[in-house]
Amino acid sequence: MSLLVHITNLPIDTEKVINLVKTDSSGAVNVFIGTVRNSTKNKEVVGLEFESYESMAVKEIDKIITEAKNRWPINEMAIYHRTGMLDIGDVPVVIAVSTPHRQQGFEACQFAIDTLKETVPIWKKEIFADGEEWVSAHP
Amino acid sequence: MISVKLFGIAKDIVGTSTLKIAYQISTVDDLLVYLKSEYPEFVKLTSLLVAVNDEYALAETAISDADEVAIIPPVSGG
Numbered sequence: 001m002s003l004l005v006h007i008t009n010l011p012i013d014t015e016k017v018i019n020l021v022k023t024d025s026s027g028a029v030n031v032f033i034g035t036v037r038n039s040t041k042n043k044e045v046v047g048l049e050f051e052s053y054e055s056m057a058v059k060e061i062d063k064i065i066t067e068a069k070n071r072w073p074i075n076e077m078a079i080y081h082r083t084g085m086l087d088i089g090d091v092p093v094v095i096a097v098s099t100p101h102r103q104q105g106f107e108a109c110q111f112a113i114d115t116l117k118e119t120v121p122i123w124k125k126e127i128f129a130d131g132e133e134w135v136s137a138h139p
Numbered sequence: 140m141i142s143v144k145l146f147g148i149a150k151d152i153v154g155t156s157t158l159k160i161a162y163q164i165s166t167v168d169d170l171l172v173y174l175k176s177e178y179p180e181f182v183k184l185t186s187l188l189v190a191v192n193d194e195y196a197l198a199e200t201a202i203s204d205a206d207e208v209a210i211i212p213p214v215s216g217g
Contacts, residue, residue, distance in 0.1 A: 034217050050216070053146050053209055056193040057216075081216060093217050113217055121190070121209075122216030123147030134148040135215035139185050 004076065005061045007054050007122075009084040017094045021076035026098035030105030032113050034093040036086050046127050050083045050092055053121040057081070060120045064112050072108040074099055079112060081122060092124070141202055143170070144209040149187075152180045167191065168198040174210065185213040 004020060018029055036048050065077045075098040082092045095112045099105040116122075124135045143158045150156050164170050167189045175181045188211040189196050195211070202208055 051146055052216070053144065053190070053211070056190055056209065059193050117215070117217040119214070120216045121146065121211050121214055123212070124215045125147070134151070134212070136213040137148040137184055137215075 004078040005058055005065070006080045007052050007057055008080065008082060010082075012080045012082055012091050012094050014091065014094050017078050017080050017096045020078045021096045021098040023075040023098055025100060026075045027100050028102040028105045029096055029098045030102070030109040031097075032093070032095040032109050033091055034113070036088050036090045036092065038088045040126055043128060045088070046129055047088065048086045048090075048092065049125045049127060049132075050081075050086065051123050051125075052081065052083050054083075056121050061116065064115045064119070067115070068097070068108045068112055071111065072099060072104040074104070074108055077108065077112065079116070081116075081120075083122070141170075141204055141206070141208055144207070146209065147212050147215075148184065149181070149210040149212045152178050164202055166198065166202060167196045167200045170202060170208070171198070187212060 021029055039045055061079050068074055068077055077097040080094045086092055095109055097105050097108045126133050126135055140159055140161050141164050145153050145156050162173055181187055190209040190211050191200055191206050
């Protein structure tokens, strides 16, 4: 597993992920930090539980980075995703990308998080006061 | 006999994280037909994909006992 892609059940050190992508030829580091929100569809959420198919998730994240590098002049991109039980305000995902100019970074970072949500085998369950539900499982 | 890994709601539907299937399964499509018939809850999901050896597989992809097979219900990372 490369240092730039990591699935972990421990809290993500955002500063560390940012430092992984800094290079002397970069004019910008763009960072996406996902955070656990306290509600969904007007219903109170008390926490989220994340599960991953780790070996495949790492491969799919590698593919996202490879594709992003094909589309934009990226110096480095790092993607860390958390698993296990998370509380409100906790950070499930951090994406950091360094590029020569800022616009490329904004676009590459948005592409990465949008694609991650579509293709990477990670699942989240919303925990409510009175039950729980796997997100997006049903239409 | 193939062994299938289950995650998320798929694990809840079947009630285990690894399902061994003695029934004759030759392709991804065979597996999906079997699962939807044995566990009708799978029919209600937004999508249901299969991964073979860590890669998303097509319906006609062959499955053998040596393959690592996983059921991929709708993903929701991030």
